[in-house]
Amino acid sequence: MSKQRVVVVGNGMVGHKFIDNLINHEKADQYEIVTFSEESRLAYDRVQLSSYFSGATAADLALTDREYYRDNGVNFVLSDKVVEIDRAAKVVVTESGRKEPYDKLVLATGSFPFVPPIPGNDKEHCLVYRTIDDLGMIKASAKESKVGVVVGGGLLGLEAANAIKNLGLETHVVEFAPRLMAVQLDEGGGKLLRRKIEDLGVKVHTEKATTEIVVGKECRYRMNFADGSHLETDMILFSAGIRPQDELARKFELEVGERGGIVVNDNCQTNDKDIYAIGECALWGGRIFGLVAPGYTMAKVAVSQITGGDELFQGADMSTKLKLMGVDVASIGDAHGNTPGAQSYTYNDEIEQVYKRLIISEDGTRVVGAVLVGDVDAYGNLLQMMLNDMALPENPAALILPSTGDSASVGLGVDALPDSAQICSCYDVTKADIKAAVAAGCTDMGGIKSATKASTGCGGCAALAKQVMDAELASLGYEVKNDICEHFAYSRKELADIVRVKQIKTFDELLESHGHGLGCEICKPAVGSILASFWNDYVLKDEHIGLQDTNDIFLGNMQKDGTYSIVPRVAGGEITPEKLIVLGEVAKEYNLYTKITGGQRIDLFGAQLHELPLIWKRLVDAGFETGHAYGKSVRTVKSCVGSTWCRYGVDDSVGFAIDIEDRYKGLRSPHKLKFAVSGCTRECAEAQCKDVGVIATENGWNLYVCGNGGMRPRHADLFASDLDRETLIKYVDRFLMFYVRTADRLQRTSVWLENLEGGLEYLRDVIINDKLGIAEELEADMAANIANYQCEWKTTVENPERLKRFKHFINSDEADNSLAYVLERGQRRPATKEERVQLVELVD
């Protein structure tokens, strides 16, 4: 049987989703896929478009790449628009004249920004906000502008306003309607949103109809309004709504709606049974769905229909929750109370600037809609109650009132949700999916995320997903208990708080006051680390020594035969030839196996206990410091060579890396910490797989956090961009100390972030906006830690009392007689068991 040809017009978010679903379908090999894109790149994440302004690159936003399509046999043509459909011959024709026959045609042409027909709207610096190319033009225009106006105060308009504000422009929003976000919000909500946005310095002008754009006096342009007033600006961004891209349908006589949109049935089919339309260009039930989740559902339905399945599209909920310029806003269902007989509760707190309105059915038993501004915690509950048609509790007002102590009694027990309740709409994850993941062994949010993808899209469902997980864990009889071990009924975070607040300085003190038994290899190093993080005492003091883990206790990494490896600090990976020679000489003298580490240092293996101080004496004398390779602590700051030598370098990455390493060296933490600094976006230092990554840009430094290589790789998140050195260091100080205070034992920053309620946004709130009011404290803690830094090896080699321990036997100068080595590639390594037997025979 020859393959069916499926042609997909438009490679946007939904077009790509369709292709991805089809190539992963069991019948994938029966189809040949061709896709056309008017844009010059394959599908990217339009939802995250604005992050392009905060440093994300086109590659970061990409949803797929050429290799993936090629590997899966997807043919693609970029920068070529489909302009003709010959429905009789079943062929499409592109602008460049290319003809492509189809068996099934899928229109996923999305929508385009509506630009009101105002004279002058086609001038230079009059732009829209839809594609990466648009953003490039906005960036360029902003460089030549001081004032910017966004026409349209809807959701996208406000997002655009935020973007140009961040580009440093004096920002105005001009709205035709009497309030902002008129579609999603009621009057009260719109009013509060306006106040909050104006507090941020954005000027809002409502009830303004622009009549013309003419040459300005102060600025490039003047916008004249119908009421006789005017506004001067250098740039105008139109965001006055979107229109479905239905040009092809109109021209080639597919049915379209009165106000646009390609009419489809429940199968996502147009009136031509071989032509489907999905995403923002499709009109179903008289409605356009301007969100990505319904588009994804349509993509799934179309794949099902084409492959002989029977899935149907049945509409979608358009509730939204988002953050606009840092203001939380949510709209659920019938936000305007248009349902006949609807009644409402309103909570309006002008002091804290919170507005909530709950709209309920005529009989008072069901949620029909809600508007939330300033505090959207109730979103998850209310949405689930509406979607699952659940009965309201006795006192519905409590659902939007601020919680008063016993908050558990209000709100919705997640137990009440049916298994079919959709918790994550981005990835269509239901309560049942999360329960299944728990049953399969997931016990934390990190696990749930990787098993189900829940909350890895917009992240809006994180709190709810966690509640479902916790409830399920509890019902399976897990006591959700974070005790660190049998000796302390506290989590690491709680122990850290106790140590800090009660100023506890030793393990014995803590055990006496808050624990029992003698401690163990779990709690001792954990407490040792906490004490070191806050007080930064010498770790080999009598009262601390018994707490130190295998490697810390002799300040070296124990190898399989009980010998140690030695890693001196080579800050930023920069080393002089003289120092390199010292390392070589020492390695030669003590016959140490020598290897370059991944962190740009040199590791010397096979030192016996009694040799450690001798070797370190040599190294300290030559100006080396301990590298803390043995500790759960700051390890290295990897760097590329940067602008001092590199032809492409934008800034001095080595210099900054050395500064950073010197600042944080020796900081003890819940787990090891790795940093990197790249001198340009080529990113040769691989900063985006580090706990803290720094990348130079034209405008400053971008800060990435919580990345990880190793066992569970995680791409770091862009935390803040275009920072100067001082601000970056301030954020890193706070970030590290916040992690030290709150992480679990042996929890890398990547997993810590995944389990942090509120995720990256919350972390930004704490670190950048100082939401918890602890920023100063965190900085002070870090300053104290830095002030107490010492090279542990220097202290040790200078202290004869301490050196006594560095002997294999307390009562003999002999060495461990069981060590055996063989030569390999010119260096020694521990002999294997079999080799040992042979060695013994040889000796005999």
Added chain:
Amino acid sequence: MSDWITVCSESDLTPNTGLCALLGGEQVAVFYCGKTRKLFAVSNYDPIGEANVLSRGIMGSIGEATVVASPLYKQHFNLETGECLEDTEHKLKTYPVRLHEGEVQMQAA
């Protein structure tokens, strides 16, 4: 019963840590519990990690038992009986040990 042999002085002990003594050609790990002031002595050889390292492990308790955790792979050995808690196949040799007039003394087992 053989004689008590002095291996080091009391001042060589650091509470809640171990040290290694050579006793007639055998490596012995000696631990000193700061809380109970008790001494323990077991073989220094970790039969699972196959190296002479136990004196460098962390001392602690599991339930009532005083234990050392192997610095290599963290199995626990009961310092009183030498038994491995995770794998009872393995049992360390134990040695009599005492504090006597400021000296740490042992008997060859």
